Amino acid sequence: MxxxxxxxxxxxxxxxxxxxxxxxxxxxxxxxxxxxxxxxxxxxxxxxxLPWVKVDKDYTFDTQTGAKSLHDLFEGRSQLLVYHFMLGPDWDEGCIGCSFFCDHIEGALPHLNNHDVTWVAVSRAPLSKIEAYRHRMDWNFPWVSSFGSDFNYDYDVSFSAEDQASGSVEYNYRKVPADQIADEEHGMSSFYRNAEGEIFHTYSTYARGGEEVCGTLMLLDRAPLGRNETSTMSFLKRHDEYDQKPGAAAASSCCH
The missing domain is CATH 1.20.5 (Single alpha-helices involved in coiled-coils or other helix-helix interfaces)
Incomplete structure (x- = not known):
């Protein structure tokens, strides 16, 4: 259709x-x-x-195999890519744009792992909600919950009621009016673990910064009509929603 x-x-x-x-x-x-x-x-x-920042704070994540630390998420490798997936504790389904991004991941995982890189998605939703949405989307990539942890807040992708009440929040390295941002946002962060087990934050990107990872966008950029957008990624739906009956409400990307 x-x-x-x-x-x-x-x-x-x-x-x-x-x-x-x-x-x-x-x-x-x-x-x-x-x-x-x-x-x-x-x-x-x-x-x-870029210079690095040493991570001295302990974080705990809920996973399918029990509680894990940030150190554990590396799975024995020296590099870790974290995708901050927009799925909040009170959300019933994941962000459309984040879902689109993650549709591109599983084929890359063997290549990343062979290159000493571990990739994991992190959301603040409880693990039960993550697993329910993962099952719906038919995904198998690593995805853990940071519920109850400061991780999302420390890496500027979750904002407390107090943050929002202040009138502005820090996102994508600038102050953004609170009424122009969701309580959960997306991004990607990179970490390195040395032989002594020390962990360093090396990079984070937000907003459109991870766009090149989405191969579909790069292919559309070479198609005759390009992305054919009315606004940023306005054409997106979750991959199980493209066959909705005519007249169904059109989805837009909550990432943008």
């Missing part, structure tokens, strides 16, 4: 030219693409060169 957002779009107005003229235009675009690649390499190098 074609998504209503896509079917409602007007026909594109690109000019139609000869093959030779198209090649000339493509070569100009290629120069921009090469510039983008060089800039991406520069950004990646700067990211790897």
């Amino acid at each position: 074609m998504d209503a957002t896509v079917s409602a779009k007007t026909e594109p107005e690109n000019s139609v030219v000869s093959r030779e003229a198209w090649r000339d235009a493509r070569l100009k675009l290629l120069e921009l693409e090469k510039e983008e690649t060089r800039l991406r390499d520069k950004v990646r190098a700067a990211r790897q060169a």
